[in-house]
Amino acid sequence: MARLQVETVINGEPREFLCDANQSMLDVLRDELGLTGTKEGCGTGDCGACSVLVDGRLVCSCLMLGVEASGKSVETIEGIAGEDGLHPLQRQFLENAALQCGICTPGFIVASKALLAKNPNPDEETIRYWLAGNLCRCTGYDKIIRAVQDAAAEMSHPA
Amino acid sequence: MESYAYAAPSSVSETVALLAQNASEGRQTQILAGGTDVLVQMRAAGHTPRTIIDIKTLAETNRLDVSADGIYIGAAVPSAVINEHALLRSALPGLLEAADLIGSTQIQGRATICGNLCNASPAGDSIPAMIAAGAICEIATAAGSREIAAEDFVVGVGRNALAPGEFLLGLKLAMPSAETKDAYLRFTPRTEMDIAVAGVGVSLTVAGGRCTQARVAIGAVAPTAMLVPEAAEALIGTDLNDTALHQAGEACKAAASPISDKRGTAEYRKKVVAVLCRRAIVVAHQRIQGA
Ligand SMILES: Cc1cc2nc3c(=O)[nH]c(=O)nc-3n(C[C@@H](O)[C@@H](O)[C@H](O)COP(=O)(O)OP(=O)(O)OC[C@H]3O[C@@H](n4cnc5c(N)ncnc54)[C@H](O)[C@@H]3O)c2cc1C
Ligand code: FES
Ligand code: FES
Numbered sequence: 415m416a417r418l419q420v421e422t423v424i425n426g427e428p429r430e431f432l433c434d435a436n437q438s439m440l441d442v443l444r445d446e447l448g449l450t451g452t453k454e455g456c457g458t459g460d461c462g463a464c465s466v467l468v469d470g471r472l473v474c475s476c477l478m479l480g481v482e483a484s485g486k487s488v489e490t491i492e493g494i495a496g497e498d499g500l501h502p503l504q505r506q507f508l509e510n511a512a513l514q515c516g517i518c519t520p521g522f523i524v525a526s527k528a529l530l531a532k533n534p535n536p537d538e539e540t541i542r543y544w545l546a547g548n549l550c551r552c553t554g555y556d557k558i559i560r561a562v563q564d565a566a567a568e569m570s571h572p573a
Numbered sequence: 574m575e576s577y578a579y580a581a582p583s584s585v586s587e588t589v590a591l592l593a594q595n596a597s598e599g600r601q602t603q604i605l606a607g608g609t610d611v612l613v614q615m616r617a618a619g620h621t622p623r624t625i626i627d628i629k630t631l632a633e634t635n636r637l638d639v640s641a642d643g644i645y646i647g648a649a650v651p652s653a654v655i656n657e658h659a660l661l662r663s664a665l666p667g668l669l670e671a672a673d674l675i676g677s678t679q680i681q682g683r684a685t686i687c688g689n690l691c692n693a694s695p696a697g698d699s700i701p702a703m704i705a706a707g708a709i710c711e712i713a714t715a716a717g718s719r720e721i722a723a724e725d726f727v728v729g730v731g732r733n734a735l736a737p738g739e740f741l742l743g744l745k746l747a748m749p750s751a752e753t754k755d756a757y758l759r760f761t762p763r764t765e766m767d768i769a770v771a772g773v774g775v776s777l778t779v780a781g782g783r784c785t786q787a788r789v790a791i792g793a794v795a796p797t798a799m800l801v802p803e804a805a806e807a808l809i810g811t812d813l814n815d816t817a818l819h820q821a822g823e824a825c826k827a828a829a830s831p832i833s834d835k836r837g838t839a840e841y842r843k844k845v846v847a848v849l850c851r852r853a854i855v856v857a858h859q860r861i862q863g864a
Pocket of ligand 2 (some may be wrong): 453454455456457458459460461462463464465475477478485
């Protein structure tokens with residue numbers, strides 16, 4: 415099968431890749447581009463481990479074809495940390511021990527970043543609904559919610 | 574064996590031509606909108622390779638017009654985008670709450686209500702809401718376009734009224750008057766990320782304290798979502814008192830022909846659809862009263 419050539423922007427960098435017509439963006443990220451920070455939990459849109467931003471919009475990369483990235487800007491967990499270190503969300507996930515095995519964490523952080531971009535000061539209910547599509551088998555969610563709240567506070571009142 | 578191919582045509586005529594060409598060459602095609610059903614189907618064992626035709630690059634399917642002259646929701650517009658439209662939210666709160674129930678934030682970033690309709694699941698949440706709101710489907714055909722009412726679009730479980738070579742361009746709706754509001758309620762065992770046991774969409778017009786127009790549609794309790802004219806008749810001319818609400822609920826129950834599965838027995842679904850009908854009427858009525 416002839417592979418398709420796709421030009422896109424990933425984490426701010428122009429990238430080109432080849433993919434099959436039926437290859438998901440998740441598989442492209444992991445298998446073609448070596449960006450293995452984005453995880454596969456289910457492959458069917460249920461767990462959120464594969465969350466990425468496409469033109470700023472939160473989506474499941476397992477429910478998107480690689481070719482659909484053509485002309486778009488994609489942000490993955492690898493693009494979250496700044497030049498000067500971890501993003502406040504990443505730091506607060508560590509501070510709050512909001513991860514155990516860590517497979518859900520990239521998805522939670524990408525999804526939370528999208529939430530804070532839309533709503534810098536979300537209440538607990540808003541956070542829980544926004545993150546309802548991100549599943550975690552380890553933490554029991556409470557620490558994740560607190561990490562997001564602490565990151566929101568830190569981002570609105572930088573120390 | 575045939576392999577997967579992908580095309581993103583740049584015009585409606587090119588899309589229709591591509592559908593016709595693939596058909597004449599004996600190749601299977603599938604339209605791709607948000608892909609939240611298509612990609613799941615593609616992963617299933619035994620999925621036959623086909624040409625995926627992405628309609629997200631067409632100007633027509635990306636249209637989202639909301640004005641006094643009418644509402645148009647293009648087939649490529651995802652739920653997240655319609656839910657961010659403040660004027661649309663006040664005009665059709667019921668349709669938007671149905672769209673807002675579809676999956677997670679991530680799913681809503683991609684899923685379209687037109688895809689929800691085309692997929693024709695009995696439990697598709699946006700379908701009863703768009704039927705109640707009186708949506709008209711604009712369909713691209715080889716000859717140009719044709720229109721059918723949303724209640725006539727789904728013809729069976731997973732089957733829609735599109736003929737080979739056609740695709741859905743978008744939904745047309747009238748801009749509701751200040752006396753007209755809609756509502757959608759569904760019941761699921763969990764509060765988020767679950768499939769409806771029953772769903773009810775209603776749209777009411779109330780003038781001078783009397784209901785002058787009503788549309789009631791039910792979902793997840795029959796092979797297709799359907800309009801229940803008897804429920805509307807029970808409401809029109811009344812002040813939406815308890816008796817009228819009860820009769821509308823009973824009409825929904827009578828129209829329902831649900832299956833029994835792990836989410837609920839047929840008897841339970843019939844009971845729930847009547848309750849949801851009454852509650853949705855109350856919600857729509859309160860919206861008209863500005864409560
Ligand atoms: C995790 C998860 C949770 C979900 N939860 C819900 C839920 O709570 N309620 C609910 O109702 N649904 C739910 N869904 C399904 C819902 O996301 C889809 O039905 C969605 O609305 C389909 O829209 P789409 O744009 O993604 O369509 P696609 O997946 O692109 O297409 C769906 C089908 O319609 C066809 N199609 C799409 N657009 C057109 C067109 N313009 N013309 C002709 N054919 C077309 C496609 O060929 C395909 O067969 C869920 C899905 C997932 C993965
Ligand atoms: S891997 Fe995409 S949602 Fe689970
Ligand atoms: S930390 Fe293990 S799944 Fe969330």
